[in-house]
Amino acid sequence: MSLESKFNAALTGDAQLIALIPAGRITFGRAPQGATTPFLYATRINTSPSSALDDSRPSSARLDNVLVQVTLYANGYASARAAADRVRTVLERSELQATLSNLQGIEEDDTRLYGFIIEFSCWDTSTSPDN
Secondary structure, eight states: OOHHHHHHHHHHHHHHHHSSSSSSGEESSSTTTOOOOSEEEEEEEEEEEEOOTTTSOOOOEEEEOEEEEEEEESSSSHHHHHHHHHHHHHHHSSSSSEEEEEEEEEEEEEEEEEEEEEEEEEEEOOOOOOO
């Protein structure tokens, strides 16, 4: 299963997060144009391959360190913060064992939306995305 699929499964499989952001508004890639709040999208930002010193591992044993950015928006700060906290809990406890790298609050003046950009580091052994 790809990293993207694991992220989607972890996030859409958590009842507490789904109570904050409906499963249909959680995507990997980018937010749909005109998305209704609250919504969340995740993007693979960087993939750093690791290598064995003797380079003896077969290609099927590949291990990458991946940085994934999760962006979420809600109509109020409290709602956005609750969702961001739940995303962190879900991903850190999932099989991904994601590690928080950065958490940044955002406010869109023109739309009056509140949100968070959350970056996670995790290890990936899948060979290709299947999003």
